Structure formats: structure tokens, C-alpha cells
Amino acid sequence: MxxxxxxxxxxxxxxxxxxxxxxxxxxxxxxxxxxxxxxxxxxxxxxxxxxxxxxxxxxxxxxxxxxxxxxxxxxxxxxxxxxxxxxQGSAGHLRLGFIQITPYAHVLAALRQFRSDAPAVHLSLREASTQELVDALEAGELDIGIVRAPGRSTPALAFERLSGEAIMAALPATHRLAGQASVALAALKDDDFVASPRALGQGFHDQLTGLCLHAGFVPDVAQQARRLQTVIGLVAAGFGVALLPASLAMSLPHGAVMLPLITDAPLSLRQLDLYMAWNARQVSPVRERLLAQLRASAVSN
Incomplete structure (x- = not known):
């Protein structure tokens, strides 16, 4: 040689x-x-x-x-x-998965800054449910996931909270309570509910069920949809009511309203948290760089 x-x-x-x-x-x-x-x-x-x-x-x-x-x-x-x-984390390949992130300005700002600071990093993006993203993180198919609480044991994964938002009631505009400034959750006990399947987000599903149980009833889920935008679309079409994150109120379809909930449930039930998650058993400098950017953008509430 x-x-x-x-x-x-x-x-x-x-x-x-x-x-x-x-x-x-x-x-x-x-x-x-x-x-x-x-x-x-x-x-x-x-x-x-x-x-x-x-x-x-x-x-x-x-x-x-x-x-x-x-x-x-x-x-x-x-x-x-x-x-x-x-x-140094300024080049390489980063695989990022997320649930819908459009409403979360702090996450979008972190991604924008990351792309500006590290233009040589190739980003692969994947939108999916929390359960699908958690499975991909555990399998080593993703580097970072923007997710809800998984609602099950995930010993290989680390989680950090990015922000929290209130859970609100989504009602058809023709609903008997749609004209009120807020709605007592117990007043919806006889309504049909629209929700996403538990298999796509066990933690989110169980939190909403727990919120209803605290109000004294088990929700009657008449329709299901994979994406929350579809859920609220079905609400607008009159298929039932739903419990959804407050961020969806920024882009309501015609025919739907969202109202604050009246409930004495603990904060852990009435607030929905957003997390960044990663596989702690893997090492990636470029991942650490984006985690730091997301951490700096986290909203305290």
C-alpha cells in the first residue's frame, strides 16, 4: 500500500x-x-x-x-x-417522526433553526400515530419522535416534555350546547363520541376515557378516525362530539365549534402533553443537536 x-x-x-x-x-x-x-x-x-x-x-x-x-x-x-x-452533529442523517406538528409553533421554530444551523444534515420525516412512532423508535428506525404519552412501558426510550395544552370539547355547530361559552363535561354523557382508535395512541385514548370517568360516565364512541383532523371533520358533519387538544381550535372546519371544559379533574387528565422521545440505547451526535434545539424551544405551561 x-x-x-x-x-x-x-x-x-x-x-x-x-x-x-x-x-x-x-x-x-x-x-x-x-x-x-x-x-x-x-x-x-x-x-x-x-x-x-x-x-x-x-x-x-x-x-x-x-x-x-x-x-x-x-x-x-x-x-x-x-x-x-x-x-459534531452538523452533518449526517436524522430520521424524525411526529404526530401532527403544524399547531405547535415552538416545534416548527426549532426545526427551522436546526435546518439553518445544520444545512448538511439530511432529514427524513415521517408522520404517524404515537403508537407507530414509539414502535419505530424502539426498533431503531427513528432517531427522534414528537409524540403524546405512550401509555405503556417503554424501557428503551427517554422522554422530555415540550409543552402542554388544555383538552376542549368539540361540538357540531348545531349542538344544543354549541352557543355556550364553555361546557360541563358531564353534560355530554348522553352524546355519541368520535375518537381515534386506542391502538394508535393508548395514552391519549386512556386519558380522555379517564377524564369522562371522572365526570361520571363512559363515553359512547360511535365513530373512529385515525387522524384528529378527521375526527373534528366528523364532528362538523354531525356524527358526534369529541375531546381534542386546544391547538385544533386554530383550524376548525365549518360546522364545528370548540369550547373550554368545565371539570374539576386533576391537571394530569385535563391537560394534554407533547413530548420528544428517543432511543436512549443509541448514540447520535446529530440527534443530540436537534434535541438541544427542541429543548431550548420547550414551552413552560
């Missing part, structure tokens, strides 16, 4: 076409440099320089090898620089 040291010595002589100047440039004595070039020629099996008492010049083979040597060293230097960028 030809060492990179030999390549650098060859390039110096090829550019200077003078062994003395090349040796000075390399901060070494001339005899060892001459021996290094002889060794390189032995390894290659052909001469790279024509030498005389008056001048040094490249052979045709040496001219061809000069291009190769420069390319090898440039590729190596770029590889070392890329390795440093990856180790």
Missing part, C-alpha cells in the same frame, strides 16, 4: 520540480525525500520523475499519477472533514 505521506511528498516534488525546495516545503532533509520518491517508484513499478543534474521533470506516468494523488488526498481530506461534521 502507498502511504498518504508518500503521496504528499510526491506532490511537493511534482509541484516544485526541485528536490531541495520540496524538502524545505515539507520541513525535512533532502536525502530522505529522495529515498521516499525512489520507494514510491518501486511500489508503482515505474519512474515518476526524469532526473538530471540540471532539472527534474515529470514522466508521462508521473503526470497521470499526480492527478490521482491529488484526488486521493482531496477525497481523504473531505472524508476527515465530513467525519468531524458528523461527530
Amino acid at each position: 502507498i502511504e498518504t505521506r508518500l503521496l504528499r511528498q510526491f506532490i511537493a516534488v511534482a509541484e516544485e520540480l526541485n528536490f531541495r525546495r520540496a524538502a524545505e516545503r515539507l520541513h525535512m532533509a533532502q536525502p530522505p525525500l529522495s529515498q521516499a520518491i525512489i520507494r514510491l517508484e518501486d511500489l508503482l513499478g515505474y519512474p515518476v520523475f526524469e532526473r538530471s543534474n540540471r532539472k527534474v521533470s515529470l514522466t508521462p506516468a508521473g503526470t497521470a499519477f499526480l492527478s490521482t494523488a491529488r484526488g486521493v488526498l482531496a477525497a481523504l481530506d473531505e472524508g476527515v472533514a465530513e467525519t468531524r461534521r458528523v461527530a
